[in-house]
Amino acid sequence: MTRGQWRNLWLQFHKWIGLLLAVAIIPISVTGAALVWHDGLERWLHPDRYAVTGTAKLPVTAYADAAAARLAPGERIARIALPTESGEPVEVSAARPGGGKGRPVRTLVYLDPADARVIEVSASDRGAIRFMHVLHGSLFIPEVGRQVVGWVGVAMLVSALTGIWLWWPTVGGFVRALRWKRHPKNTDYNLHNLLGFWIAVPLAVLSLTGVWISFPSVFSSFDAKPAQAQSRPKGPDRAALMRAKPLPAPATPLTAAIDAAGSVAPGTITSVQWPTDIQPEWTMQMSPPSGRPATVKVADATGQAAIDAASGPGAGQPQPTTARLMRQIHDGSGMPFWWQVILFLGGVLPAILAVTGIIMWARARKWRKQLAQRQRARLAPAE
Structure with missing residues (x-):
């Protein structure tokens, strides 16, 4: 030619x-541009959610109790995220009973970190930010979006x-x-x-x-796995983990799990994930006084704590992968x-x-x- x-x-x-493809390219592009400024956009759209009166100074159990008091029957706390910057609320995510196909809907409870006062209760599938995420990621097309x-x-x-x-x-x-x-x-x-x-x-x-x-x-195949990682049995897939149900009565109480995590990785807790029927273990994100954050797993049955085996040596951070790098480049995080x-x-x-x-x-x-x-x-x- x-x-x-x-x-x-x-x-x-x-x-x-x-x-x-203009009908698809335009909404994908515009929502992608907006989501680059996700945090600032959320503050602008939900200013009441950030009407906090101070920094986090209460034990994690106080936030868990305050959130549990506002949950509907059958809802169970799945995760608590503590603020890492001044002016942010405590965010509690709770799993709802039942559930069908697609991403499960969570109940989100926002608390004032200073006194555990409930600021707002909402559903994870509501709001402009969630709308933009779904539109950008799947165009609201079920299953194959x-x-x-x-x-x-x-x-x-x-x-x-x-x-x-x-x-x-x-x-x-x-x-x-x-x-x-x-x-x-x-x-x-x-x-x-x-x-x-x-x-x-x-x-x-x-x-x-x-x-x-x-x-x-x-x-x-671009992410080469070390030999020990290849020898471990394959865990549940991402969809199954999303639908996992928090245990109604963990064998290891929250306070004991926090103490166990602190014994292997001293520092401030930034998030706590509850044990589930698929992964019966507490997952703690710890921020040490110096160095990088650490991920700690606490077995619910025994209360034994250890730095996550999938983490980097001595740091508790996940090993860098090409897939994680691609996501960072794509959404700008970090x-x-x-x-x-x-x-x-x-x-x-x-x-x-x-x-x-x-x-x-x-x-x-x-x-x-x-x-x-x-x-x-x-x-x-x-x-």
Whole structure:
């Protein structure tokens, strides 16, 4: 194929990907941009939830008792997250009885860390933040939504790469191609051309990491596991763990579990996860006076505590994996501010590109129709 034929082929790929998937690309991109600022957005949308009067100074049991008093019959505490920064509430997550397919709904109780006063009680499937998470991750499509979003990510990756090919000037130099008015009249064309170039590489990275998250089993071979980890029996899958039910009466009380965790990893507790019917063990996140946080498991049957075997040596932190790195790159958690800004632009600009692409296609379609009418008029026999 000639260069012109290749260019036309990539143009068709690029055009029809944008046109056919715009209805999915726009909401995925916009919600992804908003979720980069998840914490700040939640504070803005729910200011009452952060109306605390002081810092955490009560024992974990006090927060557990206060939350339990507001739960409905059959609901059981699954996790308590203590604030790590000033101005944050204590968040208690409780499992509801029953449950069907999909992500289980939790009852969330927000407490004032200073006195365990209940600030707010809500459901985990309510609110704008939750709406954006579900829309971004599955487009509200049951069962296969995550895979659908993954294939949209594949299409966006192809679109980003073909966009670079199409942007590259066929006449003139590289620097000249960066000018604003590559088209003398159409602002949408110039906007699509310039924004598309600057966002193409970040968009390709975002698309690739999104595909990685959507199809974890496809890329699992990239995470080499140590021999001892390979020899251990495979645990329950993520879906089963999400639906696990907290034990109604753990054999090891909460206070005893906290004491046991502190004996192997001294420090301040930042979260407590209750033992369940699938994993009958307490899970404590400990923040030491110095060094990295530690994850401690306390067996409910025996009360024996140990730093999580899947953690890094002596630190209690999970071993770094490619999958975890891909998620960090994709959502910006723990990443520098400049990368979070790029992620935000990587969400906003594709939506703009989708709109300008539709405008360009509609104008070209109208122009071809008018051209065909003029040609028919010239060829028509004179009366």
